[in-house]
Amino acid sequence: MHTKPVLLVVAHGSRDPRHAQAVHALVERVRSLRPGLRVETGFLDFNVPSVKGVLDSLAAEGVRDVVALPLLLTRAFHAKADIPAVLREAPARLRIRQAEVLGPSPLLLSALERRLHEAGLTPADKSSTGVVLASAGSSDPEAIAVIAGIAREWRHTGWCAVRPAFASAGSPAGFPRTEDVVRELRALGCERVAVAPYVLAPGFLPDRIARGAAEADVLAGVLGPAPEVARVLLERYDEARAPALTALGA
Numbered sequence: 376m377h378t379k380p381v382l383l384v385v386a387h388g389s390r391d392p393r394h395a396q397a398v399h400a401l402v403e404r405v406r407s408l409r410p411g412l413r414v415e416t417g418f419l420d421f422n423v424p425s426v427k428g429v430l431d432s433l434a435a436e437g438v439r440d441v442v443a444l445p446l447l448l449t450r451a452f453h454a455k456a457d458i459p460a461v462l463r464e465a466p467a468r469l470r471i472r473q474a475e476v477l478g479p480s481p482l483l484l485s486a487l488e489r490r491l492h493e494a495g496l497t498p499a500d501k502s503s504t505g506v507v508l509a510s511a512g513s514s515d516p517e518a519i520a521v522i523a524g525i526a527r528e529w530r531h532t533g534w535c536a537v538r539p540a541f542a543s544a545g546s547p548a549g550f551p552r553t554e555d556v557v558r559e560l561r562a563l564g565c566e567r568v569a570v571a572p573y574v575l576a577p578g579f580l581p582d583r584i585a586r587g588a589a590e591a592d593v594l595a596g597v598l599g600p601a602p603e604v605a606r607v608l609l610e611r612y613d614e615a616r617a618p619a620l621t622a623l624g625a
Contacts, residue, residue: 379413379616380616381414381438382412382612383416383442384416384608385443385444385446386417387419389422389576390421398575400600407605416429419458438469439468442471442616443458443473444608448573449478449513450515450521452513454476472618474612474614475611476611477608478525479525479528480607482604482607482610483607486603487508487598489603490572493596494595501532503566504535504568505561505563506529508526508538508540510522510539511541511543512541513541523539525573535563538560540556542587553583554587554588557591568590569595570584570588572584572594572598574597
């Protein structure tokens with residue numbers, strides 16, 4: 376009988392206490408969906424426990440296998456550099472597999488729609504509503520391209536229009552802010568404009584998105600512990616442990 380690897384959710388961390396609250400709520404949702412799975416949380420910065428601290432504790436307990444899952448929507452700098460660097464410093468007895476980031480995923484589009492409906496939109500509003508897909512932003516071209524691709528895909532599900540926007544000052548020059556895209560969709564003739572934050576937890580950049588949504592008709596909440604997000608975490612966990620299961624004949 377093979378012991379399931381521990382799922383270690385690796386979150387960025389923030390000085391804003393709402394960030395950690397949202398992360399812990401999401402992790403609790405994951406635990407509720409799969410009660411037999413051990414799920415731990417570690418933060419790269421600002422919050423405790425740290426990723427290193429969690430890994431040291433797991434090794435001291437005798438745990439051998441860990442799936443480290445970046446709590447990120449795109450594969451940008453943190454997934455490519457920061458997280459691998461922290462994992463390389465883990466105790467040698469641990470076998471660690473880094474899972475893929477959460478996005479893109481059809482489940483995340485479902486979570487975005489859930490948040491828009493919770494904010495007051497109905498399915499009947501879809502064809503007359505333009506949506507701002509407001510992400511945190513990145514200086515990584517791959518991450519920017521993924522967000523643009525998600526906007527194009529989402530548009531094909533029946534919205535009047537979907538356009539990406541970026542909150543981070545680190546995004547490439549000339550990329551639109553939330554307020555710019557709200558005005559663009561108004562000019563396009565959309566009857567109403569909704570802002571859908573493509574972010575996992577509250578904090579500085581989501582607050583910037585909210586300020587940029589001042590002229591929109593609808594502002595959805597962050598994705599947070601939406602059940603669809605929790606299901607994506609479990610999908611990524613299962614994908615990461617699949618090669619080991621194949622090797623073991625499980």
